[in-house]
Every structure is written in C-alpha cells, then in structure tokens.
Amino acid sequence: MLQLRILSPAAITDEVIGILDADDAVSGLAVVRGSSLKPPGDLVFADVAREAANDVIDRLRALGVHREGTVEIDTVRTWLSRSGFEAEVRTPGSSADAVVWADVAQRSYEETELNWTYLSFMTLATVIAAIAIVLDSQILVIGAMVLGPEFGAIAALGVALVRRRFVLLGLAVRTLILGFAAAIAITFVLSLIGRGLGWITVDDVIGPRPSTAFIYTPDKWSFIVAVIAAAAGVLALTSSKVGGLSGVFISVTTVPAAGNIAIGAAFGLGEAIWGSVWQLVVNLIGMALAGWATLALQQAVWSRVSVRRARALHRPYRML
CATH class of the missing domain: 3.30.70.120 (Alpha-Beta Plaits)
Structure with a gap:
C-alpha cells in the first residue's frame, strides 16, 4: 500500500x-x-x-x-x-513485483549525484581493496565491495535507457568515471607512499595471491556473475522486497579491480594494471546490460498489467 x-x-x-x-x-x-x-x-x-x-x-x-x-x-x-x-x-499484479517508476527515477538521480560522500566512500573502499591485495585477504575484499557506492550509478544507467532520461544517463556515466578515477588516483598516491616506506613490496603484488588473484584475471564467469548480480540488484531496488541487495555488493569485482589498478600502477606492473582494467570493464558492461534488460522486461510486463487493470475497471467486481 x-x-x-x-x-x-x-x-x-x-x-x-x-x-x-x-x-x-x-x-x-x-x-x-x-x-x-x-x-x-x-x-x-x-x-x-x-x-x-x-x-x-x-x-x-x-x-x-x-x-x-x-x-x-x-x-x-x-x-x-x-x-x-x-x-x-x-x-492486477502483485504488490511485491510492482515497479513505481517515479520512486525508481528519484532514487536513481540521488544515487548518481557526484558529491563528497560518494567520492569518500568510493576512495575508502578502493583503499581497503588495495590493502586486501597486499595482505591477500578475502575478508577485506568483501568489506571493500560492501563499502563501494557504485551500484546505484550502474543501475541508473539501465533506468536512464529504459525511461529515456538522457540527462540521468550523462550523470551516471560522469559519476562512475570521475568516481573511479578519483579513487584510483588517491589510492595510487597512497600506494607510492607505502612503497617508499617499505610497507608494500613488489612481491606483495606479483607474488602468490590465492585469495585475491581473481581480481586481475577476468574470465567468462566474471561476466556471468556481473549479469546475475545486476539483475538481482535491480529487482531489489524496484521491488518492495530489498533483502537481496547486499548480496550484489559482495558478488561483483569492481572496487577491488580499481584497487589493483592503483597498486599495480605504483609498481609499474602492466599485467596487473591491464588485467584489472579488463576485469573492471567486463563487470561494468555486464551489470549495465543486465540492469537495462531487467528494467526493460519489468516495464513490458507492467505495461500489460496496466492494460488488464484498465479493462478490469469496467467490469463488475465481486469479492470472493
């Protein structure tokens, strides 16, 4: 209600x-x-x-x-x-399935606002991801994923395409690009400082990393997980049931890849940089496409529900 x-x-x-x-x-x-x-x-x-x-x-x-x-x-x-x-x-329809487009659009504009809070969360998440790489810690990787605020802007890309709100599309693209760029730049500077102090060595980056090697080695599963996670995330955002949203944040390797780009750049490691760039791009594209497809399907379904409702309004109603 x-x-x-x-x-x-x-x-x-x-x-x-x-x-x-x-x-x-x-x-x-x-x-x-x-x-x-x-x-x-x-x-x-x-x-x-x-x-x-x-x-x-x-x-x-x-x-x-x-x-x-x-x-x-x-x-x-x-x-x-x-x-x-x-x-x-x-x-007609189910309350839990109903998409209130005015609410979705409002939240999308809020999530794509490029402000100090967004940049702070993005930077802190990327720094934690870089520390996770140095320590080869899955727990810290998960923490960085949860802290990262980028999913709202990614979901806004789908909303903008489905609802044809091109101003929102531009805002979402700008927020993602500048957010990741700022976070990587600051983490890069901090990585250089850590290298100069001897806290981080090249072996921390190129040595055996069984718990975090996936960050710079994208494969078909990276794209598949990104698609599934984004579809689940969009459903959580548009539905009255939002319990699954936190699972999206710990499923997709975006912020950890940004952290690996920064720390790889600090040591001039091309393989780590480009592997992480590819991981980031694959995940962003997969999530954006899945978000758009999920929202387009929801819009098509609810257009049919609206037609059914219009017909039902002209029929006598009897409570069972």
Missing part, C-alpha cells in the same frame, strides 16, 4: 479528487481544504494499491499537479483496512 500526499492548487483540486475517487485502486481519500500555503490550495491524502500507483501518478502528472504543486509518495508498511485489502485484491 502507498500513500499519496498531494499539495494541490485550489484551481485543480476538484480534478485531482476526481482522478483519485474514480479509481478502484484508491481505498482511502481525504481532503483538507485551504491548508496548503505553498502553493495556495489544498492538501489531499490518498491510499493507493502499489500495483496501480504508476497509472494514478501518470494521470496526476498529465494534469500538471507536479508542476504547480507537489506529489509525495510514501510506503505504508503496516495498515489495517478492509477497503485497502479489497483494493489490492481487485488490482
């Missing part, structure tokens, strides 16, 4: 109410007249079955509510309502 909170200009409030009241997926509707100061108008609350949210929001957007007022979308985690239960039952 979702709750829409709408700040509606008085001139279009009746139209907003008409859209919401006419939809069987709306189980609750309340209006507080004259309570909105910016814009001058009314406050409208509506409880909507998640499966129908896209259709309702699209009609509000067509009315121009988002240009003159505000539409806020909140997830209602726990609710008790007979009418709400009936609205979900008669609305």
